[in-house]
Amino acid sequence: MTSLEEERRIVPFECRGCWHVWEEEYLVRHVDDHHGNAGEVWLRNGLPVPPPSPGAICPRCGCQSATTFPEGYLARHPELIPPEQPAAPDATPLLSPVPRPLY
Numbered sequence: 001m002t003s004l005e006e007e008r009r010i011v012p013f014e015c016r017g018c019w020h021v022w023e024e025e026y027l028v029r030h031v032d033d034h035h036g037n038a039g040e041v042w043l044r045n046g047l048p049v050p051p052p053s054p055g056a057i058c059p060r061c062g063c064q065s066a067t068t069f070p071e072g073y074l075a076r077h078p079e080l081i082p083p084e085q086p087a088a089p090d091a092t093p094l095l096s097p098v099p100r101p102l103y
């Protein structure tokens with residue numbers, strides 16, 4: 001009798017070379033055969049892959065110095081995620097901090 005449990009995990013990565021930040025989605029299959037052989041199988045696109053670890057390859061610059069964050073790290077540090085779209089122009093006109101004379 002084996003029990004099988006699957007869990008979706010989003011793992012954040014950051015490249016130490018170009019500071020690119022990205023996330024990869026994994027499916028983690030928890031395997032327990034009740035003989036003390038509990039383990040995890042990491043799947044990506046349905047294929048078993050090694051668990052994410054520092055040394056991942058950066059998709060932008062190709063170097064192998066990417067590091068992982070704890071899951072949920074980016075949710076607490078949204079400033080690390082580069083905006084997908086260029087920021088919308090700010091409708092607020094730039095105001096000089098010094099008030100102009102009115103005449």
Ligand SMILES: [Zn+2]
Binds near residue numbers: 019062063
């Ligand atoms: Zn990189």
